[in-house]
Every structure is written in structure tokens, then in C-alpha cells.
Amino acid sequence: VTPTALERYLAVRGRTLELVEPLSAEDCAVQSMPDASPAKWHLAHTTWFFEIFALPKALPGYRPFAPAYRELFNSYYNGVGEQHPRAQRGLLTRPSLAEVRAYRAHVDDCMARWLERAADPELLGIVELGLQHEQQHQELILTDVKHLLACNPLRPAYREAPLARGASTAELRWHAWPEGVFEVGHAGRGFAFDNESPRHRVFAAAFELASRAVTCGEYLEFMADGGYARHELWLSDGWRAVRERGWRAPLYWERSGGAWLVHTLAGVQEIDPAEPVCHVSWFEADAFARWAGARLPDEVEWELAAARAPLEGGFADAGRLHPAAAPAGSGVQQLFGDVWEWTRSSYGPYPGFRPLAGELGEYNGKFMSGQMVLRGGSCATPAGHVRATYRNFFYPPDRWQFSGIRLARDPRQ
Amino acid sequence: VTPTALERYLAVRGRTLELVEPLSAEDCAVQSMPDASPAKWHLAHTTWFFEIFALPKALPGYRPFAPAYRELFNSYYNGVGEQHPRAQRGLLTRPSLAEVRAYRAHVDDCMARWLERAADPELLGIVELGLQHEQQHQELILTDVKHLLACNPLRPAYREAPLARGASTAELRWHAWPEGVFEVGHAGRGFAFDNESPRHRVFAAAFELASRAVTCGEYLEFMADGGYARHELWLSDGWRAVRERGWRAPLYWERSGGAWLVHTLAGVQEIDPAEPVCHVSWFEADAFARWAGARLPDEVEWELAAARAPLEGGFADAGRLHPAAAPAGSGVQQLFGDVWEWTRSSYGPYPGFRPLAGELGEYNGKFMSGQMVLRGGSCATPAGHVRATYRNFFYPPDRWQFSGIRLARDPRQ
Amino acid sequence: VTPTALERYLAVRGRTLELVEPLSAEDCAVQSMPDASPAKWHLAHTTWFFEIFALPKALPGYRPFAPAYRELFNSYYNGVGEQHPRAQRGLLTRPSLAEVRAYRAHVDDCMARWLERAADPELLGIVELGLQHEQQHQELILTDVKHLLACNPLRPAYREAPLARGASTAELRWHAWPEGVFEVGHAGRGFAFDNESPRHRVFAAAFELASRAVTCGEYLEFMADGGYARHELWLSDGWRAVRERGWRAPLYWERSGGAWLVHTLAGVQEIDPAEPVCHVSWFEADAFARWAGARLPDEVEWELAAARAPLEGGFADAGRLHPAAAPAGSGVQQLFGDVWEWTRSSYGPYPGFRPLAGELGEYNGKFMSGQMVLRGGSCATPAGHVRATYRNFFYPPDRWQFSGIRLARDPRQ
Amino acid sequence: VTPTALERYLAVRGRTLELVEPLSAEDCAVQSMPDASPAKWHLAHTTWFFEIFALPKALPGYRPFAPAYRELFNSYYNGVGEQHPRAQRGLLTRPSLAEVRAYRAHVDDCMARWLERAADPELLGIVELGLQHEQQHQELILTDVKHLLACNPLRPAYREAPLARGASTAELRWHAWPEGVFEVGHAGRGFAFDNESPRHRVFAAAFELASRAVTCGEYLEFMADGGYARHELWLSDGWRAVRERGWRAPLYWERSGGAWLVHTLAGVQEIDPAEPVCHVSWFEADAFARWAGARLPDEVEWELAAARAPLEGGFADAGRLHPAAAPAGSGVQQLFGDVWEWTRSSYGPYPGFRPLAGELGEYNGKFMSGQMVLRGGSCATPAGHVRATYRNFFYPPDRWQFSGIRLARDPRQ
16 A cells, blocks of 8 residues: 555655664764765754745744754755855754754654645645655765764774675676667656656667676776776876875775775675675776776666666665675666666756756756766665666766666677 | 878968967966966977877887977877876976977978878878867967966957957847757768767757857846856856856956956957857856756757858958857858857767777877867867867866857747 | 872863763764864873873783774874874764763773872873873863854854953053063973973063953954054964955954854853953964054063962863953963963973973974964963963964963063 | 275176076076066066165156056065065066066166265165165075976076085084173174164073084985984974975985985086085974984074174075085084075064064064074075075975075083
């Protein structure tokens, strides 16, 4: 049975609180880099979203929990007003974690009161957007906490739990697609972000797609073959990033004796060669593909493959919070979950793109420059959150998301 | 009559020297920002190109003019070896301008000796690439000197010459294209860079293209309407650029009393409302288009229009070195020359793209991230250098090229 | 009765814990700028001092509480080994505040066991150094927490407590000293830091010293007279600091309507003109003195005056934690407590200076460049910690300490 | 015979032009770092000094050569008005070197016209100040050009001339001074800068001073003994400079095979162990002294020794432009010329210091923070420019001046 709007609201909101259970108030307060936010800020900002965009319409006369929060927990909505500077989110030791929890409870009470009897479909649409938004921040809580804990020389785990290791992985195979004019993008019912629309026609040349994500074992071969030392494998900006940032391996990998270890949410582990490589930048994904004699897929190619695939994979709800070796199987595996897959497509507007009306128009559209599209979700993505048309986007040097590599290639002539 | 290879070589090489005629040795030595290079460096580097890529094959046993130049004047070819740091090109007061001229004369002598009797088509191809390369640097000499002179509070002119002002400009009209599957990219004889190939099919939705470039007058309306103060007109990265860099007008514009003046290669002039606006970043072009209720064309749309247009326009050879008001006419005007036109396309590889073999593979391909495509050439581009398939590329905040705006829009439904 | 070594140890250590009582674990974890440290770090580092420098000698076979702390809580002792980077102290959400409290308890237990029966005078000297060190960090806990809370737009108070306001201040008078050869510096029994020795002779010209510290009211006159806008009042480096940092008032002052408010440890208050001005940089102190037709005293002059003064004043133990108006009185008032007084003396070695032996030699001596001497203690200094020969030191632009201004001048001829 | 004021004016001004004889216009235009200025700027600024401070008073109705120069060639005189930004002096390709020479000729003509009949002693005082100022810039022309040429991988020489090498150096001996109250500083006739006054009494403890400057050979021992790798030899700020700037040797030294070479104004040479070490920062001088079991002298100690020494040494007029091995001799040698000698004294005001009146008060006084005093002049200082009371000053990390090391120590007890 489909949950009611209230049930769904409470389930998603409750899940966020579950995610911070293993964390202390200190863990929730600190910001490890400007790109990341404290967990406490995520807890507050996702609440702010409902307080700003839903409650004033849902409960006429609604008075904000604390007027200062309007600016404090505004992420980037210029239409709503000023924003506390992003790089200073970690200075907010007040409000305390307890106060932020009280803020959540207050807004949830108000929302529940309204959702029990709600019928306005437009407003329900905003609530659904708020929940999808909250799910995006659930993933960010995990990636941002992972970064924070990895900055600590004690290498603490988010959660002590030995990771089952992938016994083996199927050999990489190639699956061919014919050329043609196809439709991509979202249409129809069901939730989708504005950046997935409109559905539109594209011409795609024939291509081949790898049967699974690139593994750590394959990436170790790239490293052993001088991957980080051979300029000819890299784009110019990527090669500069390698030198200026001293990249020698994916983020969170560290050399210990003769072996490579990796910091995971379950603590430091040995590298499992069968698992998908993760926490690589777009530059690294691109260089690996060149080394492998292949290329990254564009987002159209990826979507054509995903449109036929079952929406299954290793998502956050499974609790592993680390990518797992691809299952055996005859088709294209692992498109969903485990690791976000970098594409060679710049994040831009689809033909005829229209952002949401009003302040929510700032949600996706204004970021359409300089970023690359990732597809498919990861082991930190809530199950049910992604779909074949879902477009995630980050900057080419970003590495702290669970981002991995799927190869594509042009057919041999 | 077609010039011989030698005649063409001497003509292009001679043109470069003509461009530095108005400059002193001091003007040629100084670097005004890391993105720009001293004119002397351009003179040497274009010569280096022939010495490195052509002469060793053309004249077996050729010995370099000065071994240190291999590194000193290497721009970015890792395959050739180390490079003198880009930001320190302006520290090279030695070799002197006279020595660099001697270097040019020496290489030209050697090249001429070989070209008189040359027949190897592959090597002639490299020579042609070197001449096309030199033409690109001819444009850079002008843009880089313009930047240098504009840094000087004395606001010196590159060349004293009053600019004829555009009496009037035709009203902007829209030209419609139907949807379809089209071919774009280079094919056939004639020179083209590797990044213009292969010719390939694309699906394009119906679109409309503006009949001419956006004028200074139109841009002044945008400014008067709060263009630089309204966040909702800008992409997020663009809005940050506006605030961090304090942009209030295009580059080289300055407020004087009640009027706007502009620094040109002919000195400081009043703004001519009929002329195309120039020296705007991609972010500004994008914001202007949003303000105008339009958008930038993608590079496919631009190329479909240009494929039908005569290859005429205001190029450097006309000597104006400043964009001129669009001529009257019924079709799409001004696609070539006057100002490079920003598109909304990220610079990336065409499907099936293959860079040139060997070290020359670094010419174009390794820059395929983070930059946007510009089309059509400018008033500083040598006549004959561009074509409908030509792809120029710069970063979204770059403003020191002669970059302007052409609008496009989706058809009204 | 003099307390026993154990009593004194427990009293000083206990006082540190009292200071963090008003703070949450979050407040104790965050670092607001590289110069400041989290309170939790102060709690751990002061404990580390005893664990590293005293316990191995006091309790043979002592095993460290946690081996990783050796590096984690090492401030700057290269002789002890590597240090966790200063600017990343705020990333250490683990160990938790509770664990750091346990660390303190463990070390205190060990120290108490030894102090009950201790007699080794050299080791007791190190313990006393550790307690003096702890008192210095008690002051830093207050200044660093003040900075953190002031970064928060909610402007939280460390402790809610209305500040009694200074009804009035005595008019500033001048006290004259004759020229002569004098002795300054520490000699004899009693604790003193190495940088206060050896006692040595100096020639001092005649000078006059102000009877009290400069007040907020006097500083407001300087501001109203264009103090921050007149280059001729400033040293060159100071004038650059004014422009680059946008200084318009002391740190923690903010304009609200027509009035100036100040952020204190008791929250935001109106400026009290009778109170000493505080949180000014050396550059501001120097500029104010020039504006006032006076100068800063050098440290010899200050010490000559202080040598005769009773060691009384507004210290931290009084609980006000904010400077108070000078008491009435005929002599030179307020030399101790309330505000540290910038001198015009660079911090350097006294003639014949010898740092402590071994690793503790890094305590003071290696900072003898680039900093200026401050004298007298402040309202955040523990009572009993300072003396007439005590030398504090900070960089000329530093403002987050309780630093104020005492004027001096040459006698009228 | 004493030269007339006009003869002296012409001699000093002419000497500046001689110094730029070996340089091209390009060499004179480029700025290699913000601390250094182009030679052309020095030529113009020294002329500006007379045009701004002397000519308006000397020749009533004098009209400036070019009004824009008032700002363009103002170094740091806020009282005169705005200044072209220091770091952008190298962008001024116009006015050309020829125009700046014409500017010099014009001002010299005007000055000569007035000096032929001049008698106003106050104005003659300003002229003398202008000539002393010009001599300071003569030294800066040499140090700044040396830096520029050393940035060039071709390592060009300012002037081709093999350096005679120091056959040997006398062993370092120590000369003792008794304690006492002494007078230091300038008094009496003769030119001196304001910062050398007033002459005043100081108490100095007994000390010993080294008989000559530290040699390259001695410095190589320091390096071989791990001088740049042992933290305990360095002040905290110095140790940070070592690591952040990667210092491994004095500026201009480079390792080649097994030997150390040094870039001099006569090109690259082998290190001569007998010569004074040069181009070391204050931090390096301080660390060397600590390694040697000694310390740097304070400026009083240096001056007490210099007051008795003949004002002789290796100055720029000798043409070597590189420090030479100390001559044999029984007293304290080499106090003047060869290398500036870092002292451990911060640059500050003497008791009772009064800057010059008016705009010229900015000449010296406003730099009295953060810098260290150097004494004695160097091989790039014009003969006759320095004296025993002369105070030069630079920041502790500065290395591009001809700065060396003289050791001092406390007497053995």
C-alpha cells in the first residue's frame, strides 16, 4: 500500500535523525572544508526548507521558530534573502544540536498537523520536493561526515562494522547500442526534478557500454602503470590538479607498508580489488578511461542503458555504505547504487528547460555551468531516490562524493 | 592564383611582424596577467613551433638556433619537454626583441630553403598547421597588447586612428530553423583543426536565431535595468564572479562623468550604441540573454546558420580592430568577424574525436574541460582564418578576447 | 598559609575546568580562526604538558594515556616531535570532550600520587612551569571563546551577567620619571619565565607616563576625529592593515543605529566611555598615541613604573571578564589587570638571555621576532599570574587579546 | 676641493645613468617581484623627488613635465597624493625609457639653472636629501636588476667581468668592548637621515665583536652540519620560512653537480669560500649565529665599533659589485662595504625621534615596525653614502639585498 503523505513525511524525516545517531554533538558541529557542511546544519537546513517554502502557505499566520534561522540556514536562495556564509557554517556552535532537534520537532509537528488533512496538490508537490531535498542531504550527511572523520588522525569510524568483501567480480564485457534518434529526459507522472525535463529527442551514434563499474583492482593497474605520472593520459586542467593537489590515488586511500588502505565509514580497511573504485574526481575518471582505451559515456548513452535496467542496486538503506562488487549477470549491471558514475556531459539545460517558478527556481538551474553530470546514485543514496533520468552534478576536481567510473567506447569499425 | 606554400608562409609570417610594428621593445616584453603573453613571446613561440615540429623533419641535421629556447618558448607541449612557467613569460627580458627577430629570420631562412622545393604532403600539413597556429597568435598579440595598454593609467593607444562610428544598426529580427537531424563538423579538403572533426549527425529542435550581435546600446539597457545587481539573472558561478571581481560593465569600459568610455586599440573612445558589445564573459552573455528573454545558441545551432552564410565580416585585415555596427541586410548578419560569439555549448570532443598523432595531439584535445565554445571570429582574427565549423574556446569568466553575444530562442508554441 | 604543591596543582587545574562550565561540547570543539584554539584543545594540551614534561620523570615506567595524543596535543615543541597542524585543531571532534576530561582526570591522578610525596626541586620547577602555562591557557580559553561566540550572528554570551558600568574615570594625569641607569628584569626567588631574565642595567631617559589606560570615550574622540581615515597617524604597515582589513573601530565593536555596541563575554553591551578601550592592535595603539601627541611606553619605562606599584587590579578571578574604569587614586593606576598594555618594544632577548635547557627551551625564546611586548595582565588573566617583569607578546595586527593602551611621552623641554 | 652643489648634483645624477648603461629598454621595464622595481621606475622616481619637493620652491611657477607622473612615480608619499600600485610598476611600458630619460634631462636642466645661483640653505638641504635618496635607489637598481636577471633561465650577467677571487681570509678573531654608558646616533654637521637622531645615551653591557663578516666557507659548514634541517637553530617564524619557501641555501645559490654556484652581477660563478656570505635573510643570519654559538650584534654594539673604524671598504664605485674577502689587519675589518650586516635590533625610533616636517616626514619614520636594522653598506652602496650612524632596514625574510652576517657574543664569564 502506498504510504500517506504524512507517513512518507515522517519516514523520510525520521531517517535523517537515524543517520546522525552514531554522531556526537561535536561531530555534528564541525565543518571540515567549505564544500562540506556540518551534520547539524543539514538537520536545520532541511527543516528550514519546509518552514520557508511550505508552512507559510500551509498554516496561514505561521510564525517562524526563530527569525534568525531564515538567514542562518538558507543555503543559496537569494530570493529568500541573505545567507550565512557557506564556509562559516562550522562556526555555529549555537543553536546547539538539542535546539536544532527542537526546531525539527516543532516544524514536524506543524507539518503533521497540516498533512493530516492536506489536499492542495501544489503544496503537496512542494512537500514532496522537500522530501526529495531531504534525501539529497541524507547522502551529504554521510559524505560530509566521512570527510570530517578522515581528517582526524585517529581515523575514527562512523560506525564499527566489518565490511563483507567481494569474493569476485565478473569480467568486464561490452554491450552495444545502435545509432538512432531517441527520447531522453523525464515525462509523465512521478516525481522528477526540473532539470530532468523536458523529455526531448537526441541523435545518438552507436556505442558500447561496460557491463559494470571499474574496480579497485583495475584502478590499481592504472596506478601501477604510472597513471598519475603520465601527462598524456590527462586533460590539461586535470594534470594541473594532479600536480597542485599531489594526487597519487583516490581520496581516502593511504599507503601503509606495501599495501593500500582506504578510510571508509566503517573505519580503515584494506582495498578490496573486486569493489568499484570510488571517490575519484572527473579528471581521474577521464584519465583512467583514456588509459583503458575507452572513454566516459555521455549522459544520453547512460540513460539509454538505464532506461531498460531494473531500478536496483546497493543503496544506503542496505546499510553497507560502501560500494560492493558487481553481481554476476548477463546484462549491464550496477547502473544504480554503489557509485555515482561520471559522464562526459557538462551539466546544462535540456532544450526548452524551464526552472520551477519563484524562489524554488534557484534549486537546480543556476548551477548549470562548470559541472559534470553523474548518474545512477550510490551506496549513500536513499533507495527510491534516483531513477534513470536523474541528473547529479559536481565540479571536475570534486572527490568527496561516492563517485566512480563506468566506461564506454565507440564501436570498432 | 593560389599562392605557393612559400608565398603563403612568408605572407603569414610577415603579417605577424607588421602587427608589432607600433610597439616598442618594452611593450613587447611585459606580461600584464598570467592569461596574456608578451608580444615578444608570441613572436618566439610561433617560430618555435616550426623549429620543433617542422625543421627537424624538413632539414635532417638541423641544429636549434639556441637550445635553451626549446623550454623557454614551449607553451604547453609536455611531449616536447618542460616549459618555462606561463606566469613568468614576462620576466624574459633576454633574449631581447632583436634576438627574437633574429631567431625568426633564421627559422624563416631555413623554412624558405625547404619550402622552395618541398613536396612531402604530411610535412606541408604541419607547416599549414603552424601558419594557422601563427594566425591564432596574431589575434592573441592584439588582445594581449590591448590588455597591457589598458593597465596603464596613461591609456596609450596601440595605434592612433579615430574609429568611424556606426551611424545606425538594423533592428534585431529572428530567423527560424526547423527541427531535424543534421550534419555538423568538418569534412572534406581544406584545413581544419582536429577538434572540428569528425563530421557527425545531431538532432536539433526548432530554434530561432537573432539577425545580428547584441549592441552596446542594448547592453546599456541591461545595465540600466540593474543587470549587474539582480541575482536572478545570473548563474550561481556568474553571480559570484560579479561580486568577487566587482563587475559593473564589460571589460575596458569606464565611467567618466555621465558617460561610458571604452578603451580600444585606438585609444579611449565614447561608447557607440550601434556597435556590438564586446569583451563580455560567458557569464555576462548568459545573464544578458536571460534578461532579454532569450538564451545563447548552442554551437550546433550557430553552425547550421553559418553553414549557409557567406564567409564575410569585419576581420583584422580591414584594420579597424574594433567591432563595427552590423550592415543592413535581410538574412542573419555578422556571423563572421566583429566579435566571437559565446555559445551555450561546453567545449568537448565530437563523437569519435581523435586528436592528432604524437606531440601535436596536445594542440586542442587536452583543453576539453571547463571551457565554452565561441564561434565566428572577431575584428582581431585574420581574414581567411575561420570557417563555419571553427571552434574557439575560453573559460566562462574570460573577458579579454573580443567576445560578444548572439541571441537564440525556442520558437513560441 | 602557603598551599602545598598538591593543593596548588589541584586549584589551578580545577580552575580550568570551571572556565569551561558555561560551554557545551560543541562550543569546546570548534576553532574560529587559526590563531585561536578550541577550548577542548586547551584542556588537552595543558594536560599534555604534564604528561610529556613531568610524568615520565616523576613516575618511571609511566605509560601515556593515549599514544596518539603526543602529536595531537603538541602545540609547537619540535623537540617532542611532529605536531597536528595548528589550523586543524578544530577538526578533532574525537577525542570527545568527555574523553579529554578523562585524560585530565587520569593525569591529575598520576600527578597527585607523585605530588603527595614529591621533593625533587627540579621537577617541582617543571610542575610550577606547567601551572603557569595552564594559567596562560586559561586566559586563552576566554579570548578564544570570545572570538568564537562573536563569529556567531546570534551573538551568544559566554555567561549572562549584566556588567556594572563605570560611573566615572579620573582625568588622565602624567607622572614623571628622571633619567638614569636602572635595573630591569627578573632576579631572585619566585617564579618567572626565562624571557624575564637576566636582570640587567639599562639607561633610560626621562619620561612621563599616563596615570591610567586610555578609555573608550577617548578612543571615540580619536575615531570621531578621523582616526581611521588619516594616513599621517599610522605607520605604513598599520595603514595597510586598516585598508586591507577594513578596520573602523576596535574588534568586537559594531555600529547599531547611532551608537556603538561591543560584544563582551556577557553579551552585547553599549560602549561605556569610562572603561579602558580594549581589543586594539598594536598599530591602533600606536596611531592613537600619535593622534594624542604622545607615544607608547617602552617596556623599560613600563617596568620602572610597575616595580613600585602594588600588584593589584581587575583580574579574571573577580569574574567581570571585562575591563573596568580606573579607580581614583593619586599614583599611576591600573598597571595590572583590566587590559594588557602594548609597549613600543619589540619582543627580543635580554642581554645574556639563556632559554631553558632541553625541549622546554622552545617555550619562549623561539618567538623572539616580529612581535611586540605587552605588559601587566588583563581582566582575563588569573590573579597572581603576572608581575612587574612579566612579558607578554603578540604580533602588531593581533586584536583578539584584551589589549589596550597606556600613553607615555617625553618631558617637555 | 669640495664640489659645488651643482657639481655634486650632476655627479650623482650622472652616476645613476651610468648604472643603467648595460641594460636594454626591456631590462629597465620589467618588475620581477613586488618588492623590486623596474630600473626605469627608479630613474623616474628619483627625478620625481626633485620635481615634487624642490622645483616648486626653487622655480616659482614651475610646471610639471607631465602631470600624470605625480601619481605614476610617487612611491609611498600619501601626503603628495595617490600612488600607482607598487606591484604594477612593471606594467608601465609607457612612458618609454627614452621619455623617462627626457624627463630626467628636463628636471636636471631646471635644477641646474637654479643650483647655479642657489643659496637657500633649507632648499639645499632638500636637494642633498634628494641626492642621498638617489644614492639609495642606485643600490636598489643593482639589487633589483640582479633579481630580475636571476629569474631568467639564461642567467644573463649585468656585466661580463670575471671576479677576482679572494685568495685567503684572515681567521676570525674576537674584539672586546667594556660595558658603559655611551652615546650613539648622529649629531653635528654633515648629512644624516632623521632616523639617525637624536644622539642619545645608552647603557651597553660588555660584548665581543667578530673581526670580519662570516664567509661562504663558514656558511657552507653550517649547511653541511644540517643548518637548514635543524629546527633548534631557528626562530619559530624563521623555521616556518625555511619550510614554506624551501630555503636550502642563500638566495642566488644553486647546486650544480657536486658544487654550489652563485648568480652574481657578473654572471654565474663558483662559490668562493673566502668571500662574505651574502643574500641571507635575517632569519638565516640569526640561525647561523646560534649554530656558531654566537649571536648577532645589536645596533648599538655595531655602532660603537664602527665609530672608531675608518670609513673604508668595498663600495659600488670600486666596480666589483660583489663582496670581497676581508683584508688582513689587526682591528675589526670590513664594517663598511661588502655586505650589509644584520643586527638583532628592530628598527624603531630613537628616544626623542622627530620625523622631518611635512610630506618628507614619511621618508623614514612610518616604516618603524616589523623591520630589522642593517648597518655598514655593501658592495652596491655608493662610496660616501654611509656612515657609522647609518641605519638601513628590511623585513626578516628579505634576501635580495646584499645582506650578510657579523657575529657578536657575550664575554665568557
